Amino acid sequence: MALQELTYRDALRKALADAMTENPDVVILGEEVGRYGGAYGVTKDLIKEFGAERVIDTPISEPAIVGAAVGAAMTGLRPVAELMYVDFIGMTMDQLANQAAKIRYMFGGQIGVPMVLRTQGGTGRSAGAQHSQSLEAYVMHTPGLRLAMPATVADAYHLLRMALTKPDPVVFIEHKALYTMKESVDLDAEPLDWGKAAVRREGRDLVIVTYSRQLHYCLEAARTLSARGIEATVIDIRTLNPLDFDTIRAHVERTGRAMVVSEGVMTAGVAAELSARITEECFDFLEDPVVRVAGEDIPISVSTALEAGSVPGPQLIADTALRMLAGRVPA
Amino acid sequence: MALQELTYRDALRKALADAMTENPDVVILGEEVGRYGGAYGVTKDLIKEFGAERVIDTPISEPAIVGAAVGAAMTGLRPVAELMYVDFIGMTMDQLANQAAKIRYMFGGQIGVPMVLRTQGGTGRSAGAQHSQSLEAYVMHTPGLRLAMPATVADAYHLLRMALTKPDPVVFIEHKALYTMKESVDLDAEPLDWGKAAVRREGRDLVIVTYSRQLHYCLEAARTLSARGIEATVIDIRTLNPLDFDTIRAHVERTGRAMVVSEGVMTAGVAAELSARITEECFDFLEDPVVRVAGEDIPISVSTALEAGSVPGPQLIADTALRMLAGRVPA
């Protein structure tokens, strides 16, 4: 066992490099993934190691990038297509939702589309309305697409490695504000199962269900709450499809209170699905309605103040938990 | 007041014709909207009445059709763009979600995008996985887009007329199985307010919240239930954005039980939003968890049997209600 201090970015890079070393059919294609090394540096120098035929710089053609990955996956490659920003997924939803997601089904199970679509989303860089969105709900609402969103350095590595072994298309959404986050990780450790949520903290009073960057805000809020005598369980679902509902259920039934936290806009988003599902499956255990803490139903501004105000933060999460447990806390 | 027997298709056509007569800036653009009269005949002969410069047949270029409508709406026209199937929305999500929906906001309120995107969705014609979807959740999850889905002939007319007066982009989704439905309607009647749900039936035992074709299945189920002594309130939300939650709340608080019914796939869909919202706002009134009856989390098959099995029908809706009220009904 060798602990390493790694950034989220480097863990992703290492996952790609290790997968490419292990499996010669893994190829990367996308804009600026080669010589430039990726807009956020994730694929830096991979082109030197693996050559331009495996790390393929493409023209700026998102629909065809995804479409080419579909064709490549059907004919024996294991492509990792990259969308520079998840905000560009709108151009590719036909190739993603009508082709990648449905090919196995439409063709009666003859073939799968084992591709990974790597991209990144979220706020935090004053990148404005078209470069700051959290669009995972579009993907989660599309049967046939798997969806992984790592929040930690270890998961960045392990989830990406696992995604590259899956038989079906996986959309893999990183968070732009996490790339420089450092953690000490053991990359040789047995990873948790694909599709299994991680309980990041256990507490008796309520369950906070979240993923991606909001995990860190939830943990921060949980520490604040702890200082006020409230102990929260924090669950990082990690893969939104498959969704590990068993873990969520077990903890909600135990605590009787649940909050779901997501950076994506609230209406018809991931938080709605989690809330609906928890209510359906744990109704008799709930002392409060499941509360959604999510992105505002608005676009993201470039102004740093408005940007930060548009998505949940530790303060709002902690405040909400305090209100949920108002009876229990000394005022 | 003049009652007319009209089909859903003809009501839509009449709405377009009346709007075009009233407002010379209304233009239609899309594939086969002119000479062909629309794939489902909605725009039949409008080109004869209004000419090829107002009923514009386009090449097969969905992204640019929506993009051109955005530009037209910003420069003084009132475009009605048509997507032949909502399934093609995936190619246009960039123009729709990154442009149409965000322009007013990004530009600080300088200008709006008063366009209507007409399209149709749903199952019922053995049209297969890429021509049978219900994708309204993508739209509902996108702030800045209004969303209307008429279930009745009168609403087909009035909602479309109203959509054509709104200052913001409206996605208007018809249901392919409703075009030939006939009703006797009074087109001169004062329409209900835009954004107001319609209570299609009142009953003391539970509330069924739905929209589009599923309204008819819910009403059919309600009649079955009534014969079994169960009285359901059926709410047709008609516009998903804006959403008239007040009407829903009032009835759920009264009955204590709610079911939401949608043809779209269940996970992260419209039913999830409705369920989450009802739970949040009516929790103390609920005797049962809100139950979602929605499309299966699978693509749609061309086989008629599998197609019908993939979405809710009157039987499933009635069965679910019976189970919810099991205590009340003689076995």
Place this chain on the structure above:
Amino acid sequence: MYEADLRATAGQTMAGRVGAGANTRLPELYRTMRRIRTFEERVGELFVRGQSAGSMLHLSIGEESAAAGVCAHLRDGDSFTTHHRGHGIFLARGADPARMMAEIGGKEAGYCHGKGGSMHIADMGLGHLGANAIVGGGIPAVVGAGLSARHHKTGAVSVAFFGDGATGQGILYESMNMAALWGLPCVFVCINNQYGMGTNIAQATANPNLHERAAAFGLAAETVDGLDVEAVAEAAERLVEGARAGKPAFLAVSCYRFYGHARKDKSPYRDPVEEEAGRRQDPVAFARAALIDRGLESESELDRLDTEIGSEMDATIDFTVAQTEPPLASMFRDVYAPEEPEPEPVRARIDRVLARD
């Protein structure tokens, strides 16, 4: 040098053709086209008998030369995608017409077990990466297949078949640009039947010389008259082999859509005079006449062949009618790989939710 090679090849084929000798492939091309024609006629009957899954049946009658001519130059290991009007192409590539018809009927015995239907037939064995109901939707996949061929050094080409209508879709240009940039073994075949639904190609573009666009992106690009299947086959040979050697290509085959867009469309938007002239551009009849003219086959031999094909295709209907619908439970299969759990049916979920007390 490369271009010179191509010209040489082309010259040879031409020579082969002019001499009506043993090395002509016309009999084989005729047979393929006739099988397509007859199959499509039977699809029409299936619909009339109410046995097709839906009415979205797009017949390729009048376009047989594109399918036969191009597929004549595909090999084992090559792959292709088609548009929604792809029955003929798949047949030309060797499909079993009975399994095709069963798929069109939405039956379990079909190529896709009734999940796909006419617009989503595929067969990995024959390199058919899939028909598509999205205009242009299948085009970029051939770029990916081209990358695979390069990576695995298979020498395979991948061909995208699509209609003139798909030239309105931006993804075509994105795909051609990539193929040309990377020198991939890809061929883009545009079956220009003059119409996209009710829209004539001249109403869809200011410049209907479609191959000029491909040339501007750096592909080898030609237009050929689809009346003459041998001309199509020659152009296809040149371009397919060029693509195999690293020069991706575009071929527009000019033809005429004999009937409506789909089974229910009677083409009221077309001038009957134009339709009549269009239907005279019949590649099957043209090839038949050429076979007789050149003394390659006699009329009676061809009649016999046609009858034989008729029986073969009749059998596909009987087969289809006798087949069963897929079982309802199969609905949850194939969303994900077989080793993955199936999605939980809504009914089961509701049962679970309501079984709580």
Place this chain on the structure above:
Amino acid sequence: MYEADLRATAGQTMAGRVGAGANTRLPELYRTMRRIRTFEERVGELFVRGQSAGSMLHLSIGEESAAAGVCAHLRDGDSFTTHHRGHGIFLARGADPARMMAEIGGKEAGYCHGKGGSMHIADMGLGHLGANAIVGGGIPAVVGAGLSARHHKTGAVSVAFFGDGATGQGILYESMNMAALWGLPCVFVCINNQYGMGTNIAQATANPNLHERAAAFGLAAETVDGLDVEAVAEAAERLVEGARAGKPAFLAVSCYRFYGHARKDKSPYRDPVEEEAGRRQDPVAFARAALIDRGLESESELDRLDTEIGSEMDATIDFTVAQTEPPLASMFRDVYAPEEPEPEPVRARIDRVLARD
């Protein structure tokens, strides 16, 4: 006849240019370009001072001739969209640099009240339908604006400005096809600065003669050397007036991106020798030298002008720094029209949900 008209116009302009007479627009073009250059330099300073909203600042240094040359032929009522590197174009069209800088700083006083920033500046008064952070995203809007102009018979043109990178996007071809088909007053201006981020145009396409594509779709299409702003202006005049008369056009302006893609990029992927040569293709310096050579302005007059512009642009920074951020509550404004209710803040919703007991 139409083409002949165009040639005649072109000829005239040429003549006007060769004689370095009073009717040259070079002084004005120089002034516009110098203002752009200086403004962009100040944007760089704003970033260094930590006063810009984010680091996604794309400077158009080296590309000034495209902005100045094309905008010289736009009139009141014309409209345009730009890409993410659009400061110069907007300035050339008459923008107030202080409000631009304030927007780039994310301030309330900016053109979009700090919601848009560098990549989403717009101004309906000047016909600026918006900059775009989606490569190619603003292109189809000009087709719609062209339809409006036709409908309202305004005689206006609409111009899409975009980079060479956008030629990878299918929506460009869809839009050009529509414009050509309908004869709309649209001009597509490709500012070919040789790079899309780290990708040279030769690494993005097999045929970098970009205008050939537009020609294949039926547009009037040219490439012009951006070193010479007068050449750009002449081509623009020809093509813009052609578009006004119903012949949509494409113009590629060849230039060089002097600095990195965005403020933090140091272009490590470029050869320093190439960069040096590229920066010698300086349209501002070239115009300055021409003004002096032709005796139109003296060096000291130009120095004075440059200093004046320097002060004007310095003031934009001071202005911006002094401005306030937009109020937090403005966040909920402008999602929908002012007469519509604002979205309910999450915090208010949660309060309501939890206030139940």
